[in-house]
Amino acid sequence: MFRQDRTNPSTAVSTWKARKDLPKANPSTAVSNWLNGGLAGGGGPITAFGGVITQYTDSGTTYRVHAFRGTGTLTVHAGSGDATYMIIGGGGSGGANNGAYVGGGGGGAGEVATGTAAIAAGSYTITVGTGGVGTTTAGVNGASSSALGVTTIGGGAGGTGSAGNSLGCGGGGGQNGSAASTMAGGTATGSHTGNAGGTATNYTTNGGWYESGGGGGIGGVGEAAGTDGLANGGDGGASANHIGISATARAYGEGGGGSGQSQGESGIGGDSGYGTSTPAGYQTAFPNTGSGGGGSLNNTGSYAGGAGSAGMVLIRYEVA
Numbered sequence: 529m530f531r532q533d534r535t536n537p538s539t540a541v542s543t544w545k546a547r548k549d550l551p552k553a554n555p556s557t558a559v560s561n562w563l564n565g566g567l568a569g570g571g572g573p574i575t576a577f578g579g580v581i582t583q584y585t586d587s588g589t590t591y592r593v594h595a596f597r598g599t600g601t602l603t604v605h606a607g608s609g610d611a612t613y614m615i616i617g618g619g620g621s622g623g624a625n626n627g628a629y630v631g632g633g634g635g636g637a638g639e640v641a642t643g644t645a646a647i648a649a650g651s652y653t654i655t656v657g658t659g660g661v662g663t664t665t666a667g668v669n670g671a672s673s674s675a676l677g678v679t680t681i682g683g684g685a686g687g688t689g690s691a692g693n694s695l696g697c698g699g700g701g702g703q704n705g706s707a708a709s710t711m712a713g714g715t716a717t718g719s720h721t722g723n724a725g726g727t728a729t730n731y732t733t734n735g736g737w738y739e740s741g742g743g744g745g746i747g748g749v750g751e752a753a754g755t756d757g758l759a760n761g762g763d764g765g766a767s768a769n770h771i772g773i774s775a776t777a778r779a780y781g782e783g784g785g786g787s788g789q790s791q792g793e794s795g796i797g798g799d800s801g802y803g804t805s806t807p808a809g810y811q812t813a814f815p816n817t818g819s820g821g822g823g824s825l826n827n828t829g830s831y832a833g834g835a836g837s838a839g840m841v842l843i844r845y846e847v848a
């Protein structure tokens with residue numbers, strides 16, 4: 529603890545005027561060596577800017593959270609200490625319908641990376657991976673996110689009459705209309721914790737329905753096409769609720785649903801199209817969850833698959 533009797537005993541500390549009265553302290557002792565830290569502003573709490581800033585108190589400790597839903601910069605103006613982070617890449621888009629083709633579900637991002645990193649005064653580039661854009665020709669992979677020296681990869685796109693793309697989580701295979709074809713789902717690549725997408729199959733026993741596979745998710749594989757016409761996307765991974773971004777738990781990195789000439793659905797990540805009367809009936813993924821978009825169903829003409837959602841970067845530190 530700070531000992532007033534080791535400073536000028538004739539002057540109460542409460543009357544000092546910050547740096548102006550520092551000479552009243554023991555001039556032979558560096559301020560940085562005082563046990564109570566920065567009476568003169570050395571060290572001290574972190575002051576930073578960037579992203580959407582929120583603050584909350586848990587069990588008597590106050591935390592500040594910087595939420596980046598797009599690429600930006602974390603600027604630490606003063607102070608230093610450990611920060612907790614959560615980083616997730618973008619989800620892949622669903623495969624397109626291009627004439628007779630049926631789009632597979634987009635894969636979710638490969639992982640929700642969490643941990644701690646030391647931060648100090650300076651600027652830190654925060655890159656938030658975009659979700660794959662739905663196009664009428666092919667699905668698009670999700671992009672990587674990076675912050676504080678950590679990078680997480682995005683999700684693979686659903687196939688468009690082809691196998692699903694392999695990336696953080698694999699995209700679902702897309703059926704190409706051939707009576708005997710089977711299109712594999714993409715696999716999870718690297719050392720990440722994602723899962724593969726589901727396989728597409730043409731079920732002639734059900735009236736010639738073309739069925740595509742669901743995209744893989746962090747928490748589960750994408751469902752293979754089935755005779756019921758359903759191909760769900762894989763489950764998502766852990767919620768980021770633990771670092772205070774939301775009072776509602778939410779899964780991240782879910783796979784988009786594969787589509788079919790009959791019907792299709794998926795988890796929260798992105799619902800696929802269903803029914804030939806609604807060729808663009810898919811849903812895009814929930815924003816900033818790194819989830820895959822739904823595949824576009826079979827119909828005349830060309831329709832884009834559902835877009836994958838962008839990732840997110842959260843950075844939290846104690847302020848009191």
